[in-house]
Amino acid sequence: MEPLFELGIGQVMLRPYDARNDAHSIARIVGQIWHGGGDALMEGRFGLIADKPWGHWQSQSILNYLAAPDCRAFVAVESNEMVGFCSYVLDIQRRLGTVGYNGVSPEHQGRRIGSAMISFVMDQFHKAGMEYAAVLVATNPQHAPARRVYENHGFEPLMGLDYRVRKL
Numbered sequence: 001m002e003p004l005f006e007l008g009i010g011q012v013m014l015r016p017y018d019a020r021n022d023a024h025s026i027a028r029i030v031g032q033i034w035h036g037g038g039d040a041l042m043e044g045r046f047g048l049i050a051d052k053p054w055g056h057w058q059s060q061s062i063l064n065y066l067a068a069p070d071c072r073a074f075v076a077v078e079s080n081e082m083v084g085f086c087s088y089v090l091d092i093q094r095r096l097g098t099v100g101y102n103g104v105s106p107e108h109q110g111r112r113i114g115s116a117m118i119s120f121v122m123d124q125f126h127k128a129g130m131e132y133a134a135v136l137v138a139t140n141p142q143h144a145p146a147r148r149v150y151e152n153h154g155f156e157p158l159m160g161l162d163y164r165v166r167k168l
């Protein structure tokens with residue numbers, strides 16, 4: 001039987017991500033919440049890219065990340081509905097845990113599901129003997145909730161990143 005983790009919020013449970021059955025729901029959530037991501041902003045600046053909406057490109061990147069062999073991914077489910085997902089990668093040699101893509105569906109944001117998922121990820125880092133943790137997050141206003149969650153979990157800024165684009 002697959003392991004389940006209670007998040008302590010309503011009936012929300014975390015279970016391992018199953019690419020075959022969960023990809024569609026993840027893509028739906030991503031298309032609803034990633035307005036602040038690079039693909040949405042590129043579309044905002046240049047128009048539709050390769051005739052597909054940004055949600056297609058963003059969910060493709062995220063699904064590729066979640067499907068990578070070293071990625072550990074989980075979905076948060078309540079009453080058979082996917083309400084969020086989280087992921088991480090362990091670098092055993094450096095004892096470095098990196099928080100990966102995570103998100104909560106719009107109608108469930110603000111319930112502390114995002115925070116609880118990051119607490120779960122931090123627990124996994126501790127259990128796996130990690131000594132360091134890292135996460136990459138954008139500095140634009142749309143990522144303020146994510147930055148807040150990471151800040152609440154003790155992550156401090158190390159460097160800024162500048163994502164630049166141009167039309168060729």
Ligand SMILES: CC(C)(COP(=O)(O)OP(=O)(O)OC[C@H]1O[C@@H](n2cnc3c(N)ncnc32)[C@H](O)[C@@H]1OP(=O)(O)O)[C@@H](O)C(=O)NCCC(=O)NCCS
Binds near residue numbers: 105142143144148
């Ligand atoms: C980041 C995300 C997962 C958080 O999920 P959530 O379940 O709504 O988060 P929580 O309810 O646990 O907490 C959100 C925190 O952000 C704060 N917050 C919400 N809106 C904010 C804003 N506009 N500016 C600053 N902080 C904000 C909340 O007050 C809360 O902080 P607190 O616990 O100190 O009060 C969700 O916003 C999301 O899916 N965002 C889009 C995708 C994303 O950015 N993913 C992370 C990057 S990979």
